[in-house]
Amino acid sequence: MRPRIPADGRLSVGLDIGGTKIAAGVADAEGRVVDRVPAVPSPSDQATILKAVSVLVDGLRSRNPGVAAVGVGVPGLVSWPEGRIRTAHNSDFHDLPLQQLLQESTGLPAVVENDANAACWAEYRSGNSAADMAFLTVGTGVGGGIVLADRLFRGRTGIATEIGHMIVDPHGTERCGCGTVGCLEPLASGRALGRYGSAAAAAEPGGALAALADASGRVSGEAVSAAARAGDPAARAQLERLGQWLGIGVATLVNLFDVELVVIGGGVAEVGELLLEPVRASFARYVTAAGHRDLPAVVPARLGPEAGWIGAALLALDLALDHEKEDPAGAE
Numbered sequence: 310m311r312p313r314i315p316a317d318g319r320l321s322v323g324l325d326i327g328g329t330k331i332a333a334g335v336a337d338a339e340g341r342v343v344d345r346v347p348a349v350p351s352p353s354d355q356a357t358i359l360k361a362v363s364v365l366v367d368g369l370r371s372r373n374p375g376v377a378a379v380g381v382g383v384p385g386l387v388s389w390p391e392g393r394i395r396t397a398h399n400s401d402f403h404d405l406p407l408q409q410l411l412q413e414s415t416g417l418p419a420v421v422e423n424d425a426n427a428a429c430w431a432e433y434r435s436g437n438s439a440a441d442m443a444f445l446t447v448g449t450g451v452g453g454g455i456v457l458a459d460r461l462f463r464g465r466t467g468i469a470t471e472i473g474h475m476i477v478d479p480h481g482t483e484r485c486g487c488g489t490v491g492c493l494e495p496l497a498s499g500r501a502l503g504r505y506g507s508a509a510a511a512a513e514p515g516g517a518l519a520a521l522a523d524a525s526g527r528v529s530g531e532a533v534s535a536a537a538r539a540g541d542p543a544a545r546a547q548l549e550r551l552g553q554w555l556g557i558g559v560a561t562l563v564n565l566f567d568v569e570l571v572v573i574g575g576g577v578a579e580v581g582e583l584l585l586e587p588v589r590a591s592f593a594r595y596v597t598a599a600g601h602r603d604l605p606a607v608v609p610a611r612l613g614p615e616a617g618w619i620g621a622a623l624l625a626l627d628l629a630l631d632h633e634k635e636d637p638a639g640a641e
Contacts, residue, residue, distance in 0.1 A: 318337075318375050319337075319338065319375050319376075319377040319378075319626065319629070320335050320336065320337055320343055320373050320375040320376045320377065320622075321335065321336055321337075321376060321377060321378040321379065321380060321622035321623070321625045321626045321629075322334075322335055322365075322366050322369045322370065322373075322376055322378075322379045322380070322622060322625075323335070323336055323379075323380045323381075323382075323427075323617075323618035323619055323620070323621040323622030323623075323625070324362060324365060324366070324379075324380070324381045324382070324618055324621060325381075325382045325424055325427070325615075325617030325618040325621065326351060326358065326362070326381060326382065326383045326384075326397075326424070327351055327384065327424070327617075328351060328384065328449075329350065329351055330348040330349060330350055330351050331348060331349050331350075331351050331358075331361055331362070331365065332345075332348045332614070332615065332617065332618050333345070333346050333348075333365045333366075333369060333618055334346065334369070334615070334618055334619070334622070335369050335372075335373045335376065335622070336618075336619050336622040336623065338623075338626055339434075340431060340434050340435060340619050340622075340623055342615065342619065343373060344369060344372060344373055345615075346365065346368065346369065349361060349365070355402055355403070355405060358402070359407075359410070362381070362411075363414060366379055366411075366414075366415060370415075376417070377417065377418070377626065377629050378417050378418045378419065378420070378622075378625035378626050378628060378629040379411050379415055379417050379418075379419045379420075379625055380419070380420045380421075380422065380427070380618075380620075380621030380622045380623070380624050380625030380626075381407065381408075381411065381419070381420070381421045381422070381621050382421075382422055382423065382424035382426075382427035382428070382617040382618060382620065382621040383397050383402065383407070383421065383422075383423065383424055384397055384423070384424045384425075384452070385397030385402060385423065386423070386467075386468045387421055387422055387423045387467055387468070388466055388467045388468070389422075389463045389466065389467025390467070391406065391408060391409070392406070392407060392408020392409070392419070392420060392421030392422070393405065393406045393407070393408065393409075393421075394407055394421065395468070407421045408420065408421040417625075417629075418625060418628045418629040419625060419628075420621065420624045420625040420627075420628050422620075422621055422624055423452075423454075423467075423468075424452070424617045424621075425444070425446050425452030425453050425454050425470070425472075425617075426454040426461060426463065426470065426620075427616075427617050427618075427620035427621040427624060428444065428446055428454070428574065428610075428612075428616035428617045428620050429442075429444035429453060429454025429455070429456065429461065429572075429620065430454070430456070430461050430620040430623055430624055431612055431615075431616040431617070431619040431620030431623060432444050432572050432574065432610050432611060432612060432616055432620075433456045433461075434620075434623055435611045435612055436611070437570060437572075439456075439568070439569035439570035439605075440456075440457075440458055440459050440569065441456060441457050441458065441566065441567070441568040441569045441570075442455070442456045442568055442569065442570045442571070442572060443455055443559070443562045443563070443566065443568045443570070443571045443572070443605075444456075444571075444572045444573075444574065444610070445472055445555070445558065445559070445562075445571070445572070445573050445574070445575075446573075446574045446575035446578075446610075447497065447498060447499070447555065447573065447574070447575040447576070447577040447578050447584075448498070448499050448575040448576040448577060449498060449499050449500060449576075450473050450486070450494050450498050450499075450500070451472060451473030451493055451494040451497050451498045451555075451558070452471075452472060452473055453470060453472035453473075453562075454470050454472075455469075455470050455562070455566060455568070457566065457568075461624075472493065472558060472562070473485075473492060473493050473494035473497075473498070474487055474489070474492045474493070474494065475492065475493045475558055475561055476489070476491040476492060476493075477491065477492070477493050477496065477554065477557050477558060477561070478490075478491045478496060478554075479491035481496070483495040483496060483501075493554065493555075493557075493558045496551075496554040497551050497554040497555040497558060498530075498577070499530035499531075499575075499576060499577045500530065501530075501551055501554075502530035502533050502534070502547060502548070502551050502577060503527065503528055503529045503530040503532075503533065505533070505547040505550055505551065506518050506521075506528035506529070506530065506532065506533035506536075506544065506547050507522065507526060507527045507528045509528075509543050509544075509546070509547055510522045510526065510528050511526060513543060516541075516543050517536050517539075517541040517543065517544065518532075518533065518536060518541065518543050518544060521533075521535075521536060530577060531576075533547050533548070534548070534577065534579070534580045534583075537580060537583050538580060538583070545583060548580060548583050548584050548587065549587040551577070551584070551587075552584050552585075552586070552587025552588040552590075552591060553587055553590075553591040554591075555573075555584075555588045555591070556587065556588045556589065556590065556591020556592040556593075556594070556595065557591060557592075557595050559571055559588060559591075559592040559596075559607065560591070560592050560594075560595035560596040560597075561595075563592070563596050563604070563605060564596060564597050568605055569605050570605050570606055570608065571592075571605050571606070571607045571608070572608055572609070572610050573585065573588065573607065573608070573609060573610060574609070574610025574612070574613070574616060575610075576614075578609060578610065581609060585607060585608075585609065588607055589607050592604070592607060
């Protein structure tokens with residue numbers, strides 16, 4: 310059974326530290342949002358980020374006296390179980406023992422987790438009945454997480470499930486931000502969609518995508534999605550192209566883990582079936598023994614952009630429960 314905090318009103322602060330903003334709020338043991346604050350800009354230097362986190366936590370605790378834990382999701386490599394940020398994309402975090410610092414400053418159990426893992430846990434706890442689930446988030450990059458036998462899979466040191474860095478096209482031409490050629494991320498992300506749209510606009514100067522290009526001829530992934538929603542065939546073709554690559558990634562995950570459910574979230578996935586249909590078709594084409602197995606459903610995420618901080622809050626409450634099991638006297 311998945312771990313749950315007893316329904317006694319305890320709450321947790323959750324934060325999601327992104328490249329441009331920090332989202333924060335308070336959730337209960339079922340993942341219900343109790344309080345939230347407007348997102349604040351995410352500073353680039355480590356000291357200022359720590360100060361911003363402290364201010365957000367203190368403010369939410371002052372308004373919610375039932376807070377019993379603090380959880381943080383960050384984009385990057387996070388060692389488990391110590392919650393040390395090895396490195397984080399789009400920020401100055403480097404070898405930072407953030408979990409320890411949070412515990413010392415708040416006096417509460419704290420969890421620091423990769424943001425995609427945290428979002429995966431939130432989606433898993435949001436009411437689905439699958440004990441084994443894969444989660445992919447498709448935004449500026451590609452990330453995700455895996456739940457196996459009702460537990461978040463982190464690997465030996467906490468940095469497993471870097472889904473965007475699965476090698477799917479080693480002989481391709483697109484170099485990932487990590488430095489490797491062949492990763493899924495530069496082929497199936499929001500950046501990739503913009504690149505596809507820009508190429509399509511250049512090939513059809515009189516088309517709808519060309520009209521959305523900026524002065525340099527670039528089309529954003531958001532613009533491609535908007536054009537696809539409006540029915541533009543060229544824009545829909547770019548989403549199909551992206552969905553084909555994403556389906557290959559899904560097939561690889563299912564081949565490895567045989568999960569019961571695949572959930573896809575992130576900003577690009579907000580186009581819904583325009584992306585999910587080609588993902589499902591590609592997945593069915595590339596998964597092993599498709600005609601001899603029950604394929605998991607591929608469904609949209611439920612929680613949207615709040616999944617990261619909600620999942621971090623839930624993971625922190627789970628840790629608080631584990632501590633109480635180990636030391637019942639300390640919980641009294």
